[in-house]
Amino acid sequence: xxxxxILIDGxxxxxxxxxxxxxxxxxxxxSGVLNLSHGAxxxxxxxxxxxxxxxxxxxxxxxAVFGVGVSLALxxxxxxxxxxxxxxxxxxRNEEREIFILTATLLWGIVIQELxxxxxxxxxxxxxxxxxxxxxxLGVRTPTxxxxxxxxxxxxxALLWFLVNRTRTGKAVLAASMNPxxxxxxxxxxxxxxxxxxxxxxxLAGIAGVLLGMFLGVSSYSVGxxxxxxxxxxxxxxxxxxxxxxxxxxxVGYLETLTAYLVSPAYRxxxxxxxxxxxxxxxxxxxxxxx
Amino acid sequence: MCARAGSLGDGxxxxxxxxxxxxxxxxxxVALAAALPFFVSDYVLGVLTPGFYIAVFAMAWDLLFGFxxxxxFGPTFLIGLGAYAAGIIDNRLGWAIWLCVAAGTAAAVAxxxxxxxxxxxxxxxxxxxxxxxxxxxxxxxxxxFADLTGGEIGLTVPDVISIDAHANYWIALGFMSAxxxxxxxxxxxxxxxxxxxxxxxxxxxxxxGFNVTKHKLAAFTISAFFSGLAGALYVFYLGxxxxxxxxxxxxGVQVIIAAVxxxxxxxxxxxxxxxxxxxxxxxxxxLGELATLVVSAVALLIVLFxxxxxxxxxxxxxxxx
Numbered sequence: 001x002x003x004x005x006i007l008i009d010g011x012x013x014x015x016x017x018x019x020x021x022x023x024x025x026x027x028x029x030x031s032g033v034l035n036l037s038h039g040a041x042x043x044x045x046x047x048x049x050x051x052x053x054x055x056x057x058x059x060x061x062x063x064a065v066f067g068v069g070v071s072l073a074l075x076x077x078x079x080x081x082x083x084x085x086x087x088x089x090x091x092x093r094n095e096e097r098e099i100f101i102l103t104a105t106l107l108w109g110i111v112i113q114e115l116x117x118x119x120x121x122x123x124x125x126x127x128x129x130x131x132x133x134x135x136x137x138l139g140v141r142t143p144t145x146x147x148x149x150x151x152x153x154x155x156x157x158a159l160l161w162f163l164v165n166r167t168r169t170g171k172a173v174l175a176a177s178m179n180p181x182x183x184x185x186x187x188x189x190x191x192x193x194x195x196x197x198x199x200x201x202x203x204l205a206g207i208a209g210v211l212l213g214m215f216l217g218v219s220s221y222s223v224g225x226x227x228x229x230x231x232x233x234x235x236x237x238x239x240x241x242x243x244x245x246x247x248x249x250x251x252v253g254y255l256e257t258l259t260a261y262l263v264s265p266a267y268r269x270x271x272x273x274x275x276x277x278x279x280x281x282x283x284x285x286x287x288x289x290x291x
Numbered sequence: 292m293c294a295r296a297g298s299l300g301d302g303x304x305x306x307x308x309x310x311x312x313x314x315x316x317x318x319x320x321v322a323l324a325a326a327l328p329f330f331v332s333d334y335v336l337g338v339l340t341p342g343f344y345i346a347v348f349a350m351a352w353d354l355l356f357g358f359x360x361x362x363x364f365g366p367t368f369l370i371g372l373g374a375y376a377a378g379i380i381d382n383r384l385g386w387a388i389w390l391c392v393a394a395g396t397a398a399a400v401a402x403x404x405x406x407x408x409x410x411x412x413x414x415x416x417x418x419x420x421x422x423x424x425x426x427x428x429x430x431x432x433x434x435x436f437a438d439l440t441g442g443e444i445g446l447t448v449p450d451v452i453s454i455d456a457h458a459n460y461w462i463a464l465g466f467m468s469a470x471x472x473x474x475x476x477x478x479x480x481x482x483x484x485x486x487x488x489x490x491x492x493x494x495x496x497x498x499x500g501f502n503v504t505k506h507k508l509a510a511f512t513i514s515a516f517f518s519g520l521a522g523a524l525y526v527f528y529l530g531x532x533x534x535x536x537x538x539x540x541x542x543g544v545q546v547i548i549a550a551v552x553x554x555x556x557x558x559x560x561x562x563x564x565x566x567x568x569x570x571x572x573x574x575x576x577x578l579g580e581l582a583t584l585v586v587s588a589v590a591l592l593i594v595l596f597x598x599x600x601x602x603x604x605x606x607x608x609x610x611x612x
Binding site for chain 2 (some may be wrong): 034080082085086088091092096098099100102105107108110111114115117118147162185214224228231232235239267270273274276277280281284285
């Protein structure tokens with residue numbers, strides 16, 4: 001019974017982790033940027049959905065869409081005003097760009113986090129779930145929302161797969177992650193690809209954020225841990241590898257759920273962290289890393 | 292000064308300050324700071340004293356980042372190890388303060404070595420993540436072993452260095468000045484140059500016959516030494532240790548912001564940035580919750596528009612005068 005419960009809970013949590021991390025890895029794969037304001041985007045989406053529903057009474061669906069929209073806007077802002085200026089700056093030496101992007105996105109994340117805390121306090125907020133009720137799966141009472149979360153996450157991941165592998169824009173994005181110069185030689189404007197990738201990323205992070213808000217609830221304190229967990233999943237799976245991130249998300253999700261059920265919720269994150277250190281020792285490039 | 296000068300945002304070369312000029316300016320600033328307790332209230336001293344300890348954290352971090360080009364996301368791993376080891380020993384065994392501080396420093400150096408050996412095999416973001424994970428593990432362990440560490444409530448330390456605000460201020464100032472002088476001298480020594488070279492191009496530095504790993508390990512150890520020492524002393528100033536003030540990732544972020552804000556690869560800039568950050572946060576306290584927002588936004592603007600930091604701004608103004 002407990003085993004089945006772990007299986008079901010772990011699946012939903014892992015799907016959420018996967019969706020959260022996949023955008024993060026996409027950005028890294030295409031433009032080599034590690035966006036440390038990732039958690040802030042997710043929380044902003046959830047809080048926006050919560051506020052739109054609570055203050056403007058727009059309803060659950062419109063609230064969720066609004067949340068995703070806010071995340072999309074923030075992702076584009078991050079690219080336009082934080083990442084791109086640093087990539088183009090004459091005053092920063094090439095080998096230092098990475099650390100400047102890390103520092104600047106980190107600060108940007110703190111700015112968003114503090115703004116949320118100022119406007120809507122740092123209390124935990126739970127977005128009203130779109131679907132309610134409980135169903136029994138083989139005798140395990142499972143909230144419908146949990147199933148909904150897993151379905152939407154996998155739907156979004158499937159859509160992303162379709163977009164990248166089957167559409168023209170997606171193929172251009174894929175090509176840019178392999179060889180940016182080659183793409184420009186084919187007459188494709190690289191600038192548009194980056195904007196497209198950041199837009200996709202914003203939507204993915206937004207969906208993940210809103211779902212997280214419905215599933216577990218968020219507060220402005222979740223910003224740091226969310227960024228850290230996306231970062232660890234992505235590194236565990238191998239930076240830039242989408243399928244690696246999916247596997248890593250499930251490894252981490254199940255490890256955490258197992259620990260929470262069998263040992264104690266207080267130790268939830270420890271085994272995953274130790275695993276990460278072990279992988280660093282043995283296989284620094286991650287599970288499916290290319291380098 | 293270092294072999295290459297950076298350039299300012301508008302493309303003009305950064306005015307160079309010689310070692311002599313910088314030392315001279317630093318001595319004047321320290322002398323003025325030492326006289327401060329006779330003119331200002333204990334409240335101002337109470338703001339500046341923690342600032343001096345955080346300045347040491349930032350300078351130790353800059354040695355690793357600015358020179359060895361390694362992003363250590365976990366400065367608080369080393370700080371926390373030093374602080375908690377010293378605090379626990381004082382709490383449990385009641386050793387003399389200086390023995391506790393020495394033990395704390397030793398713990399930080401040992402922990403630094405354990406972390407550095409695997410961490411230095413990996414590069415860039417992987418190194419950063421390994422150090423970040425170390426902090427998360429440490430803060431989890433502190434909560435798990437709450438009997439020993441006080442867990443989320445914090446650890447109370449029975450002894451303090453002094454209860455006199457003036458004495459505490461001078462001790463902190465003296466410690467910061469001494470650490471700053473040593474770290475600055477190291478950064479300008481042949482070792483600092485080799486670190487810079489290996490940070491920029493590890494392969495070429497290795498081809499020139501320098502043992503890159505050995506030098507990076509040495510930098511990590513020195514950074515751990517000063518972080519641990521500062522952490523241990525800070526505990527005996529605060530009279531308590533808690534995850535929120537010493538280990539949490541946000542504390543580490545503050546150290547990093549301080550160093551980048553002040554001007555990386557300068558050591559002294561890191562101290563400047565830390566004191567500015569603490570002072571600004573305190574000055575903006577009337578804004579309430581907005582204080583952190585404003586400080587982070589200002590830091591972001593400085594990173595974006597003046598990537599060489601406060602010290603370059605000051606050098607430019609000084610160079611013009």
